[in-house]
Amino acid sequence: MTAPILSFRNVGVAYRKRLSLFAKKDWVLRDLNFDLYRGEVLGVIGRNGAGKSTLLKLFGNIIEPDQGSIQRHSGITSQLLTLNLGFNRKLTGEENALMALVTHGMTIKQAKMKIDDVIKFAELEHISSQPLKTYSAGQRARLGFSISIQAKPDILLLDEILGVGDKNFKQKSKALIKEKVNSHQTVILVSHSAKTIKNLCSKAIWIENGNIKASGCANQVTDLYLKAQQA
Numbered sequence: 001m002t003a004p005i006l007s008f009r010n011v012g013v014a015y016r017k018r019l020s021l022f023a024k025k026d027w028v029l030r031d032l033n034f035d036l037y038r039g040e041v042l043g044v045i046g047r048n049g050a051g052k053s054t055l056l057k058l059f060g061n062i063i064e065p066d067q068g069s070i071q072r073h074s075g076i077t078s079q080l081l082t083l084n085l086g087f088n089r090k091l092t093g094e095e096n097a098l099m100a101l102v103t104h105g106m107t108i109k110q111a112k113m114k115i116d117d118v119i120k121f122a123e124l125e126h127i128s129s130q131p132l133k134t135y136s137a138g139q140r141a142r143l144g145f146s147i148s149i150q151a152k153p154d155i156l157l158l159d160e161i162l163g164v165g166d167k168n169f170k171q172k173s174k175a176l177i178k179e180k181v182n183s184h185q186t187v188i189l190v191s192h193s194a195k196t197i198k199n200l201c202s203k204a205i206w207i208e209n210g211n212i213k214a215s216g217c218a219n220q221v222t223d224l225y226l227k228a229q230q231a
């Protein structure tokens with residue numbers, strides 16, 4: 001069997017309750033143990049505040065664990081697909097997209113070649129040369145989605161990403177995510193929706209009060225989760 005690309009060993013995260021160095025820390029994740037293999041699509045399900053986004057931050061290397069260790073296969077990159085990129089409101093949609101693509105690792109030349117696709121997918125051709133401050137929240141989110149989806153990290157991290165835009169855009173973005181999921185891309189998908197996890201993921205973990213309540217086949221884990229919600 002091939003080695004995992006990522007292993008969590010007794011991983012925990014604690015946050016301070018207040019902005020004081022002396023404030024007590026509370027554990028929001030504790031003793032997490034699991035392995036992630038290349039090509040797996042792992043769903044993370046759990047109630048509000050269970051610790052799902054914190055877990056994604058660990059995957060994305062945005063925070064370090066306060067307990068235990070995370071072993072990454074060397075050179076493994078991960079990226080959070082986000083709708084709230086650090087846009088500059090004074091620059092146009094096109095300029096923001098260009099900057100973001102370069103920040104994601106493309107050369108200027110590569111970014112310029114991609115820009116039309118990004119704007120077209122976001123359905124913003126009519127306003128791409130207007131400053132971002134004139135965009136609606138939905139238009140900004142569509143631009144963010146369209147930029148993020150261009151990146152090709154080893155592990156793609158998705159946080160409740162499938163609810164952007166109108167019905168047509170939602171369908172289009174779902175189809176694109178499905179394409180990624182079916183293309184040997186390793187994906188970690190956080191969602192409240194058991195249906196989304198069932199449809200897209202091979203494996204799942206259910207986080208409850210910072211611990212793994214169940215893990216394994218996505219169908220079984222989501223069924224257990226749904227049963228517990230109904231009880």
Ligand SMILES: Nc1ncnc2c1ncn2[C@@H]1O[C@H](COP(=O)(O)OP(=O)(O)OP(=O)(O)O)[C@@H](O)[C@H]1O
Nearest residue numbers: 015016017028046047048049050051052053054055
């Ligand atoms: N930076 C932070 N400082 C202090 N507490 C935090 C911080 N970020 C999250 N928390 C707390 O940690 C717990 C887990 O939060 P997290 O956002 O990971 O949960 P979640 O499962 O993603 O929630 P949701 O489904 O509502 O998005 C919550 O109680 C939250 O209030």
